[in-house]
Amino acid sequence: MIGSHRLSRIGSYAFADVDNLVSSLRENGISPIDFGVGDPQDPTPDVVTEACKSAVDLRRSSGYPSYEGSLEFRNKVSEWVRGRFGVEVDPASEITSTVGAKEAVFHMPLAFINRGDYVISPNPYYPAYERGTIFANGSCHFLGLRKEGGFKMDLESIPDEVRGKAKILWANYPSNPTGALASDAFMKELADFAVDNDVLVVSDECYSEMYYDKKPRSLLEFGYENILVINSLSKRSNMTNYRIGWVMGDSSAIKLFRKVKTNVDSGTPTFIQDAAIAALNDEAHVDAMRQGYRKKRDIICNAFRGIGCPDSVPEATFYIWQEAPEGISGVDLAKALLDESIALVTTPGAWISKDIDGENPGERFIRLALVPSLDQCREAAEKIKEARI
Numbered sequence: 082m083i084g085s086h087r088l089s090r091i092g093s094y095a096f097a098d099v100d101n102l103v104s105s106l107r108e109n110g111i112s113p114i115d116f117g118v119g120d121p122q123d124p125t126p127d128v129v130t131e132a133c134k135s136a137v138d139l140r141r142s143s144g145y146p147s148y149e150g151s152l153e154f155r156n157k158v159s160e161w162v163r164g165r166f167g168v169e170v171d172p173a174s175e176i177t178s179t180v181g182a183k184e185a186v187f188h189m190p191l192a193f194i195n196r197g198d199y200v201i202s203p204n205p206y207y208p209a210y211e212r213g214t215i216f217a218n219g220s221c222h223f224l225g226l227r228k229e230g231g232f233k234m235d236l237e238s239i240p241d242e243v244r245g246k247a248k249i250l251w252a253n254y255p256s257n258p259t260g261a262l263a264s265d266a267f268m269k270e271l272a273d274f275a276v277d278n279d280v281l282v283v284s285d286e287c288y289s290e291m292y293y294d295k296k297p298r299s300l301l302e303f304g305y306e307n308i309l310v311i312n313s314l315s316k317r318s319n320m321t322n323y324r325i326g327w328v329m330g331d332s333s334a335i336k337l338f339r340k341v342k343t344n345v346d347s348g349t350p351t352f353i354q355d356a357a358i359a360a361l362n363d364e365a366h367v368d369a370m371r372q373g374y375r376k377k378r379d380i381i382c383n384a385f386r387g388i389g390c391p392d393s394v395p396e397a398t399f400y401i402w403q404e405a406p407e408g409i410s411g412v413d414l415a416k417a418l419l420d421e422s423i424a425l426v427t428t429p430g431a432w433i434s435k436d437i438d439g440e441n442p443g444e445r446f447i448r449l450a451l452v453p454s455l456d457q458c459r460e461a462a463e464k465i466k467e468a469r470i
């Protein structure tokens with residue numbers, strides 16, 4: 082069977098490669114500690130699972146859910162956003178539910194991109210920024226995220242030709258994989274860019290609740306015109322399995338995105354939306370989660386510092402974008418950690434970054450997702466000390 086040209090334009094999914102790596106270690110009788118994929122291993126909070134169970138009974142009569150999400154769900158999102166960011170979002174015209182953030186990211190270009198149009202993406206990046214663009218017949222222009230620039234996208238560096246044909250710019254702060262936050266000044270720059278260039282700036286804020294000290298702000302605090310924000314409960318509430326998120330912002334863009342969605346799926350299951358409402362009603366589990374990740378972050382960052390790696394403490398997210406010691410590549414560091422005696426799975430930065438003009442901004446990094454348990458992180462820290470690099 083021959084697949085479409087579209088499919089042949091994309092390679093394998095980096096995290097499927099990580100999964101394969103883990104499986105092959107297991108086949109050899111080794112149980113690695115897996116920092117590869119950003120999928121929380123802690124259970125979904127009881128408050129969420131209980132709400133979901135009752136909702137399954139409550140919604141017994143089935144029926145398709147609404148395309149844009151139930152009014153209860155959209156009202157709850159609006160209330161939560163008001164409390165968290167101090168922003169008013171109209172549930173009727175400015176919010177739509179999604180099947181997680183990934184679905185929103187992947188389908189967004191279908192609403193705005195014609196052949197030949199550009200999507201501007203950070204690099205390193207979440208793969209769906211590029212994959213969705215390819216499926217919509219667009220082209221990506223990448224902006225490298227560099228440690229010396231505080232992992233900020235350099236909007237000034239966008240060539241005029243790209244700027245003229247750009248329809249979407251992806252921003253992702255708190256950033257996967259760098260763990261960086263956007264400064265207020267940069268948020269303002271993004272909001273101005275949207276208006277000045279008539280480009281839809283879509284801010285993927287699915288890590289907004291995973292911070293250590295400074296609370297991340299939302300791009301909607303800085304502007305409205307040509308701005309959409311994506312959020313999700315996958316990471317905030319350990320709900321990756323539930324597949325629920327939302328898009329909010331400029332009503333004219335929401336209207337177009339909703340039109341795509343009515344043709345793609347038939348909405349998020351109502352019992353999942355009810356579970357999401359329960360999740361948004363509770364902040365205690367989110368506080369506890371943040372404390373847990375802080376402990377893990379400190380243990381692992383200290384261990385890398387101890388073997389001569391540059392300081393790479395993230396401000397937010399549950400990722401560590403660890404720089405390798407001078408003269409060593411991220412791939413070499415990841416390989417050293419994969420040695421059977423250590424058996425730590427991490428993602429080489431080059432796997433989630435693009436080579437642009439012979440330079441790969443992820444080359445000297447590895448990404449660790451702090452998803453193993455605290456005890457496993459302690460064990461991993463001891464093993465890191467033994468790494469031969």
Ligand SMILES: Cc1ncc(COP(=O)(O)O)c(C=O)c1O
Nearest residue numbers: 119181182183207257313315326
């Ligand atoms: C930057 C970014 N956006 C979106 C997603 C997708 O999240 P969801 O589970 O809500 O689809 C992820 C998941 O890791 C991510 O890192």
